Amino acid sequence: MSDKKILVILTGGTICASTDAFGQRYSDAANVHIIDGFERGNSPFAGRVHFDVIMPTDILSENMTVKTWNILLDALLNQVDWNAYQGIIILHGTDTLAYTASLLSIVLAGVHIPVCLVSSQLPLNYENTNGHANFRASVELIMNNIAPNVYAVYRNSDGVIYTHYGSHLLQCANFSDDFFSADAMIVTDANNAKLQGKAYETGTFYLNKMKPLLPCVMRIMPYVGIDYAAFSLTGIRAIVHGTYHSDTVCVERKGGAGAYSSSSILYLLDRCKSVGVQLFLAPCRPDAYKYESTGDILRAGAYHISGVTNEMAYVKTLLGCALDLDEKQLSRFVNRSINHEMIY
Secondary structure, X not given: OOOOEEEEEEOOOHHHOEEOOOOXXXXXXXXXXHHHHHHHOOOOOOOOOEEEEEOOOOOOHHHOOHHHHHHHHHHHHHOOOOOOOOEEEEEOOOOOHXXXXXXXXXXXXXXXXXEEEEOOOOOOOXXXXXXXXXXXXXXXXXXXXXXXXXXXXXXXXOOOEEEEEOOOOOOOOOOOOOOOOOOOEEOOOOOOOOOOOXXXXXXXXXXHOOXXXXXXXXXXXXXXXXXXXXXXXXXOOEEEEOOOOOXXXXXXXOOOOOOEOOOOHHXXXXXXXXXXXXXXXXXXXXXXXXXXXXXXXXXXOOEEOOOOOHHHHHHHHHHHHHOOOOHHHHHHHHOOOOOOOOOO
């Protein structure tokens, strides 16, 4: 047995479960299945790695909350000896993987070992599961010294294992089990995964500096017929509002310059200003002023977030609030690159 150690963190989800003939889910099964499957496989590192296992939380990832994120972050801060391990593998469900990957890529910027998030499209005891392949590739990438950063490792339905930077990962699309990112790296050697990767950009390691996250950021996506009068702003510090593909939003007016309906984002901005809520548009390029509607809302006092995924825009805003940043500081924070997240 090698003295190389990898910490496996179980959080729940499909990859942390097996099911019986009646569909009953057993969530602690990953402790047995994922590691035993690796040791019985033909990886060159089988039998050469010592695995420690902790399980700070056990939920289906669609049930992820800010409170549960805090439990995971607390475990990373207080239960992990970062100098004891070659790397860390976090087993996580697929549904909110992109959000957690984005969060950890910023919170852990500066980490000196690789952290790999691993999911599975089926329980580990199913024949066609990709969980074992994803776990094996993560172990091999860590043992082959991929650069320290936060990654998501996942085999798509095309049979190819992709390694994504956590800061670039997109959610699975509806009707699909595949993950994508703008610069996904392909694992070409299925027998011994090797990639150089790219180390973190800054050494900020906000895990040591932030307060607990609070559910104080609202995310709104535009759609025809939206009514901003229906949204409660109680307990909200900031809103991350999506845009249509041209970086546009509805600024419909009923008549004069100051008259607009509750379907206009200008109505929402007025409500935000009255209670001290900061309104961001994301994605929204800095030059979006050239669009009449977008320029209207930006000149009225909304802020833009550019260059990052929607998931990243949300979690950076959430983290900025946990760092107690004021309005101008928060605007600069969400538009400053921390871990190569400015990808677009």
